[in-house]
Amino acid sequence: MIELDKRTQEMLEEVRSLGRTHIRPMGLEADRTAMPPPVDHEFYLICTRQGGLVSRMIGADESPNALDWKPVRNFLVGEECAYWDRGVALSLPGPGLGGPALRNTGTPEQRQRFLSIFEDHSKARWGAMAMTEPEAGSDVARIKTRARKVEGKHGGDEWVLNGQKMFGSTSARADWVVVWATIDPELGRGGHRAFVVERGTPGFEIIKIEHKMGSRGYETASFVLEDCRLPAENLLGGEAFYEARKGFKASMATFNMTRPLHTAHGVGMGRAAPDYAVDFVRNEYPAQGRRRQRALERLARIRRGLHTARLLYLNAVWLAKTGQSNVLEASFAKMYSPPVILDAVATALDILGEAGVRNDLLLEKLYRDVKILDIGEGTQQVQRHVVARQMLNMPGS
Numbered sequence: 397m398i399e400l401d402k403r404t405q406e407m408l409e410e411v412r413s414l415g416r417t418h419i420r421p422m423g424l425e426a427d428r429t430a431m432p433p434p435v436d437h438e439f440y441l442i443c444t445r446q447g448g449l450v451s452r453m454i455g456a457d458e459s460p461n462a463l464d465w466k467p468v469r470n471f472l473v474g475e476e477c478a479y480w481d482r483g484v485a486l487s488l489p490g491p492g493l494g495g496p497a498l499r500n501t502g503t504p505e506q507r508q509r510f511l512s513i514f515e516d517h518s519k520a521r522w523g524a525m526a527m528t529e530p531e532a533g534s535d536v537a538r539i540k541t542r543a544r545k546v547e548g549k550h551g552g553d554e555w556v557l558n559g560q561k562m563f564g565s566t567s568a569r570a571d572w573v574v575v576w577a578t579i580d581p582e583l584g585r586g587g588h589r590a591f592v593v594e595r596g597t598p599g600f601e602i603i604k605i606e607h608k609m610g611s612r613g614y615e616t617a618s619f620v621l622e623d624c625r626l627p628a629e630n631l632l633g634g635e636a637f638y639e640a641r642k643g644f645k646a647s648m649a650t651f652n653m654t655r656p657l658h659t660a661h662g663v664g665m666g667r668a669a670p671d672y673a674v675d676f677v678r679n680e681y682p683a684q685g686r687r688r689q690r691a692l693e694r695l696a697r698i699r700r701g702l703h704t705a706r707l708l709y710l711n712a713v714w715l716a717k718t719g720q721s722n723v724l725e726a727s728f729a730k731m732y733s734p735p736v737i738l739d740a741v742a743t744a745l746d747i748l749g750e751a752g753v754r755n756d757l758l759l760e761k762l763y764r765d766v767k768i769l770d771i772g773e774g775t776q777q778v779q780r781h782v783v784a785r786q787m788l789n790m791p792g793s
């Protein structure tokens with residue numbers, strides 16, 4: 397195993413300490429009340445510790461030239477935060493899924509304008525990304541939210557958005573949301589455009605916050621866009637960017653970083669389960685008994701699976717950081733990890749027996765949390781499609 401640099405080790409230690417004292421308890425409370433943690437003193441304590449480093453680290457930094465520890469560190473810190481509670485980790489301030497979209501597609505001016513707001517850690521700010529619609533989930537090419545270019549009231553171009561988005565993580569609290577729309581559904585993937593919609597823009601309205609089975613530490617929301625007018629500068633990447641199929645490619649490139657990050661979170665959550673069960677086995681089963689030995693064998697198998705999932709996401713990150721294509725590897729990580737993670741929690745529950753299903757214990761909550769993880773960023777079936785398209789060298793892959 398490679399040795400982590402000193403800063404990464406310090407960061408992980410910091411998260412562990414915060415995790416024990418704040419992140420895990422806040423996550424259990426959020427699950428019980430079905431409400432994300434309030435943005436109060438305790439919340440700010442997490443956000444501002446070490447100059448806000450913890451909350452900033454949770455988002456993935458995809459600068460392609462960075463072959464140093466920092467990018468890998470972000471993912472490892474993300475994994476560790478999710479170990480304590482993924483929902484709370486995602487509720488912490490930062491650009492969220494909007495970050496990769498902005499970094500992949502935004503112009504330098506847009507990156508400066510929308511990402512620099514996160515540098516002031518005394519204020520909690522969020523970003524978000526909205527692709528999913530009532531009739532476009534896995535098949536993102538079917539989005540219908542319409543973008544029309546019109547003449548601005550004071551000259552120059554403006555854009556008008558109309559449509560509905562759903563399941564946008566942290567959209568309800570976001571300072572801005574990257575919204576994917578189409579200039580013409582007939583153009584399919586080639587019609588995709590991304591816009592930054594700022595909070596308070598007339599026509600942008602949150603209509604529903606979902607009650608989820610798990611991962612309740614952060615909210616997912618539906619919103620509508622009704623004649624929502626945006627200045628030309630809010631078209632992500634600018635007009636020149638959207639030649640041929642570049643719009644769709646940009647949205648897909650975003651997933652090449654968010655899929656490994658999703659996997660990192662899953663590995664963190666999955667690790668929490670065998671750790672819990674090991675404590676149980678240590679305390680409850682006789683030292684030399686067969687029952688103990690069988691349980692530990694099952695847990696060893698789980699640890700192997702989680703370790704493999706970690707290597708898969710790190711490999712995908714490393715390829716991206718070194719400027720190489722990681723489409724396959726990002727999908728491998730996302731495809732491989734959900735069953736392994738679900739199995740980790742299910743096996744831990746089995747080992748605890750009836751004690752495991754009590755809803756005042758972590759495992760029952762974890763089971764609901766990890767099930768939901770499989771859906772976002774493309775399900776396993778969708779990842780198989782991605783891999784198949786790559787194998788066939790199909791356009792758009």
Ligand SMILES: Cc1cc2nc3c(=O)[nH]c(=O)nc-3n(C[C@H](O)[C@H](O)[C@H](O)COP(=O)(O)OP(=O)(O)OC[C@H]3O[C@@H](n4cnc5c(N)ncnc54)[C@H](O)[C@@H]3O)c2cc1C
Pocket residue numbers: 493525526527528532533534535562563564565566608611616768771772773774775776777778781
């Ligand atoms: C907690 C949570 C947070 C989310 N956050 C965001 C967010 O921030 N932004 C955002 O844009 N979206 C977000 N989503 C939405 C998520 O990306 C979608 O739910 C996901 O893309 C699946 O879409 P769907 O739910 O419409 O399912 P469907 O696309 O309807 O899929 C249903 C089932 O059919 C399968 N399936 C679909 N197509 C095929 C096919 N061609 N072949 C074989 N099987 C297929 C799928 O694998 C799945 O099992 C979030 C979802 C959740 C649960």
